[in-house]
Amino acid sequence: MELFSQLMVNGLVIGLTYALFAVGLTLIFGILHMANFAHGEFYMLGAFGAFILQNELGFGYFTSAIITIIVIGILAFVLEKYVLSSLVDKEHLNSLLATFGLSIILLNLVIILYGNTPRQIATPFEDVVQIGTVFITQQRLFVLILGTLLIIIVGIFMKMSKWGKWMRAVSQNSMGAKVSGIPIKRVYIITFVIGTVLATIAGILIGPTTYAVPYMGTSIMLKGFIIVILGGLGSVPGAILGALILGIGETTAATFLGNSWRDLLGFAMLILILLIRPQGIFGFSRR
Numbered sequence: 001m002e003l004f005s006q007l008m009v010n011g012l013v014i015g016l017t018y019a020l021f022a023v024g025l026t027l028i029f030g031i032l033h034m035a036n037f038a039h040g041e042f043y044m045l046g047a048f049g050a051f052i053l054q055n056e057l058g059f060g061y062f063t064s065a066i067i068t069i070i071v072i073g074i075l076a077f078v079l080e081k082y083v084l085s086s087l088v089d090k091e092h093l094n095s096l097l098a099t100f101g102l103s104i105i106l107l108n109l110v111i112i113l114y115g116n117t118p119r120q121i122a123t124p125f126e127d128v129v130q131i132g133t134v135f136i137t138q139q140r141l142f143v144l145i146l147g148t149l150l151i152i153i154v155g156i157f158m159k160m161s162k163w164g165k166w167m168r169a170v171s172q173n174s175m176g177a178k179v180s181g182i183p184i185k186r187v188y189i190i191t192f193v194i195g196t197v198l199a200t201i202a203g204i205l206i207g208p209t210t211y212a213v214p215y216m217g218t219s220i221m222l223k224g225f226i227i228v229i230l231g232g233l234g235s236v237p238g239a240i241l242g243a244l245i246l247g248i249g250e251t252t253a254a255t256f257l258g259n260s261w262r263d264l265l266g267f268a269m270l271i272l273i274l275l276i277r278p279q280g281i282f283g284f285s286r287r
Contacts (some may be wrong), residue, residue, distance in 0.1 A: 015247025020202040022227040024195030030234025040217030041106040046203025047212035076196035118211035175207030234279030
C-alpha cells in the first residue's frame with residue numbers, strides 16, 4: 001500500500017503537468033481546428049523564461065513566473081491576431097506547416113542564445129515533506145495543488161463564464177455562433193492565449209523538478225497528442241483523464257519495468273485506443 005500510494009502521488013504530479021499542457025492543446029484544436037505544433041515550445045519557453053529572469057535579472061521564482069506568463073501571453077496574442085488568424089478554418093496542412101515552422105524558429109532561437117546545456121531553475125520549495133506514508137518534495141506538492149486548482153478554474157470558466165460559453169458554442173458550430181452574434185475572432189484569440197498560457201505554466205511548474213533544456217518541448221508535444229487522441233479530440237474532460245492515465249501509467253511502468261518502458265507505454269496506449277475506440281474516451285464518431 002505504501003508503494004501504491006507513492007506511485008499514485010508521483011503519477012498525479014506528472015499527470016497534472018500533462019493535463020495543463022494537453023487542455024491548452026485540445027482547446028486550440030477543438031475551437032480553432034488547428035493542430036498547434038509549436039505548443040511544446042511555449043512549454044519550453046515557460047521554463048526558460050523563468051530561468052532567464054532568475055539568473056540574468058535576479059528575480060525570485062514567483063516574480064519570474066508571473067512576468068514569463070504575461071510576456072508569453074502577449075506573444076500568443078500577437079501570433080494569433082497577426083499570423084495564425086488567417087489560417088483558421090483553412091486546410092489543416094497550412095496551419096500544421098505554419099506552427100511547425102514556428103516551433104523550429106523558437107527552438108533554434110533558444111539554442112543559439114543559450115545552447116543545449118541543461119539549466120536548473122531555482123525554487124523556494126526545496127524540502128521534502130511526509131504525508132502519511134508518502135514522501136514528496138515541496139515543489140511537487142506545489143505542482144499537485146496548483147495544477148488541481150488551475151484545472152478546476154478552467155472547468156468553471158468553460159461552464160459558467162460568458163467567454164467559456166462562447167468558446168463551447170464556437171467549438172460546436174462556428175458558423176452558427178457567428179450568425180448568433182458571437183465575436184468568433186476574439187474567441188479564437190482568447191482561446192489561443194489561454195491554451196498557450198496553460199502550456200507555459202506547466203513548463204514553469206515542472207522546470208524546477210527537472211532541467212530546462214531546449215528540446216524539452218518535443219517530448220511533451222508527442223505525449224500531448226497521445227493524450228488528446230486518447231481522451232477524444234476537442235474534449236477537455238478527456239484530455240484531463242487521458243493525462244492522468246498516462247502520468248500514472250508512466251510512473252508505474254518506470255518503477256516496475258524500468259525507464260526504457262516509460263515512453264513505450266504512451267504509444268502502446270495510443271495504438272490500443274485507436275484500435276478499440278478511434279474517437280477516444282470522450283470523443284464521438286463523425287459522419
